[in-house]
Amino acid sequence: MQRKVLLRRPMKRVNYAIIAIIAFALVLGLWTFASQSGAVNSTFLPSPTEVVSKFFASINDGSLGENTAISIYRITMGFLLATVLGVPIGILCSCFRTMSALCAPLCQFIRYMPVPAFVPLLMVWMGIGEFSKIMIVFIGTFFQMVLMIIDDANSVSDDLLAAGYTLGASNTVTIFKVLIPAMAPKMMQTLRMMIGWAWTYLVVAELVAANTGLGYSILKAQRFLKTDAIFMGILVIGLLGLITDCLFNILIKKLFPWEEGGKNG
Amino acid sequence: MDKNPMDLKIAVKGIDKVYNDGKKSAFKAIDNVSLNVYKNEFVCIVGPSGCGKSTMLRMMAGLDFPTKGIITIDGKKIIGPGDDRGMVFQTYTLFPWLRVEDNIKFGLKLQKFTKAEQEEITYKYLRIIGLEKFAKCYPKELSGGMKQRVAIARALANNPEVLLMDEPFGALDLFTKSQMQLLMRDIWQKEKTTVIFITHDIEEAVFLGTKVYVMTPSPGRIHAEIDIDLPENRDLDLKDTPEFIKIRRSINEMLHPDSNKLK
Numbered sequence: 467m468q469r470k471v472l473l474r475r476p477m478k479r480v481n482y483a484i485i486a487i488i489a490f491a492l493v494l495g496l497w498t499f500a501s502q503s504g505a506v507n508s509t510f511l512p513s514p515t516e517v518v519s520k521f522f523a524s525i526n527d528g529s530l531g532e533n534t535a536i537s538i539y540r541i542t543m544g545f546l547l548a549t550v551l552g553v554p555i556g557i558l559c560s561c562f563r564t565m566s567a568l569c570a571p572l573c574q575f576i577r578y579m580p581v582p583a584f585v586p587l588l589m590v591w592m593g594i595g596e597f598s599k600i601m602i603v604f605i606g607t608f609f610q611m612v613l614m615i616i617d618d619a620n621s622v623s624d625d626l627l628a629a630g631y632t633l634g635a636s637n638t639v640t641i642f643k644v645l646i647p648a649m650a651p652k653m654m655q656t657l658r659m660m661i662g663w664a665w666t667y668l669v670v671a672e673l674v675a676a677n678t679g680l681g682y683s684i685l686k687a688q689r690f691l692k693t694d695a696i697f698m699g700i701l702v703i704g705l706l707g708l709i710t711d712c713l714f715n716i717l718i719k720k721l722f723p724w725e726e727g728g729k730n731g
Numbered sequence: 732m733d734k735n736p737m738d739l740k741i742a743v744k745g746i747d748k749v750y751n752d753g754k755k756s757a758f759k760a761i762d763n764v765s766l767n768v769y770k771n772e773f774v775c776i777v778g779p780s781g782c783g784k785s786t787m788l789r790m791m792a793g794l795d796f797p798t799k800g801i802i803t804i805d806g807k808k809i810i811g812p813g814d815d816r817g818m819v820f821q822t823y824t825l826f827p828w829l830r831v832e833d834n835i836k837f838g839l840k841l842q843k844f845t846k847a848e849q850e851e852i853t854y855k856y857l858r859i860i861g862l863e864k865f866a867k868c869y870p871k872e873l874s875g876g877m878k879q880r881v882a883i884a885r886a887l888a889n890n891p892e893v894l895l896m897d898e899p900f901g902a903l904d905l906f907t908k909s910q911m912q913l914l915m916r917d918i919w920q921k922e923k924t925t926v927i928f929i930t931h932d933i934e935e936a937v938f939l940g941t942k943v944y945v946m947t948p949s950p951g952r953i954h955a956e957i958d959i960d961l962p963e964n965r966d967l968d969l970k971d972t973p974e975f976i977k978i979r980r981s982i983n984e985m986l987h988p989d990s991n992k993l994k
């Protein structure tokens with residue numbers, strides 16, 4: 467008799483990697499087949515080789531580097547602003563009920579407002595300068611971030627804080643020497659997730675209110691029916707997102723060697 | 732026993748604690764509790780779970796406050812937590828991001844001891860708990876019993892006036908638990924710290940304590956105060972002696988009058 471297959475069985479890393487590569491190859495194969503066989507008009511679906519050559523052409527004429535640089539600048543500024551404000555506010559909300567009452571319900575409400583709908587408003591208020599794009603990234607991430615940081619801080623047990631107190635720590639010392647180190651791994655995971663969302667909001671902003679950046683390059687390509695450029699833009703953004711995610715992941719593993727049952731995600 | 736009023740460390744006078752979360756109706760967890768803890772005493776508070784033991788201890792630590800009544804240490808009202816009252820918890824509360832030695836140094840750094848003094852005190856207590864070899868380990872590398880040893884060392888290193896312990900061995904297996912009890916007796920005899928120890932385990936209370944308060948539930952009240960007249964030097968065989976069993980049984984009778992009958 468064959469052994470039964472049970473849920474959540476472990477698998478060798480190599481086998482896992484092989485299957486993942488097969489999945490990528492499958493999608494790539496389908497795409498190649500669809501474009502080469504003539505099943506789909508090549509104006510609508512460029513072949514992988516066309517996209518790759520477009521990629522190198524854009525690198526050579528400098529446009530890709532330029533657009534990427536400006537997009538990275540916007541996302542960094544928007545995300546930093548959200549982090550610098552969101553993390554302390556989230557921590558204070560977790561520590562003081564007054565602060566929580568002041569901020570948490572408001573953030574709950576605002577985060578359900580559609581971020582793209584803020585674009586026209588921000589354009590009216592501050593034109594299509596850099597700041598309006600940075601603000602879109604900020605609005606998209608900040609309110610959500612406050613709520614998630616509150617959760618991260620709340621997940622630190624009362625007893626851990628009490629241990630700090632009974633060893634002689636003041637409120638300030640307890641926040642900086644107990645609460646923040648204890649929540650740091652979860653907080654980094656939160657930031658890692660938020661920066662993924664930040665990319666989406668950046669592209670939203672650039673699609674409607676910019677004349678530079680990766681989002682804008684996609685929009686421009688659409689006007690001239692250059693689907694190869696659209697594909698390239700989307701893939702480059704996806705890659706940049708993947709790279710930031712990997713960097714965060716490496717950083718998290720480096721920073722918190724003490725973490726219990728360190729999950730690899 | 733005669734006790735010098737000058738030696739009174741912690742005095743609990745007529746404490747009520749009412750929990751009032753707003754939505755639920757008020758819940759009285761502690762009802763008119765008074766007790767005295769003198770210098771060098773090893774006081775155990777024993778009672779079934781939910782009778783308000785943790786609530787009592789948290790108020791002595793200054794982590795929570797009574798609804799009525801007053802708690803004093805050395806005659807001064809307790810208005811918050813401080814390093815004069817160290818605490819060991821049932822849950823594991825070592826700081827996981829600090830190595831064992833840095834966990835022990837946490838309070839010493841706050842007290843502004845010099846590096847050399849910190850080192851000396853830390854290793855003194857690591858030696859007492861027998862974990863010198865684990866000084867550089869992170870808490871995740873330790874077993875439950877070892878974690879609690881370090882938690883005890885961390886609290887003691889701060890040289891508190893009173894050591895508060897909330898079922899610190901509750902999560903340990905029986906063997907480890909009795910080892911920890913021996914260690915606690917040993918430490919208490921050497922250091923002569925004043926200890927307030929909470930447990931739901933009657934045997935543990937009688938074995939460790941010089942005085943036992945018996946608490947009954949809903950609402951939490953002190954049912955009896957018992958001086959334990961057993962020898963200073965205690966080993967595990969003591970638990971099988973008639974004197975020990977007699978005290979254990981009398982407390983059991985107070986807490987569970989009908990425990991011989993199946994309900």
Ligand SMILES: Nc1ncnc2c1ncn2[C@@H]1O[C@H](COP(=O)(O)OP(=O)(O)O)[C@@H](O)[C@H]1O
Pocket residue numbers: 750751752758760778779780781782783784785786787
């Ligand atoms: N923060 C709280 N809010 C409301 N009720 C509480 C709170 N803490 C404890 N209680 C209640 O008070 C009673 C005593 O709790 P506790 O002191 O933890 O008991 P023990 O430590 O003896 O098991 C329990 O019924 C518990 O549900």
Ligand SMILES: [Mg+2]
Pocket residue numbers: 784785786897898
């Ligand atoms: Mg308890």
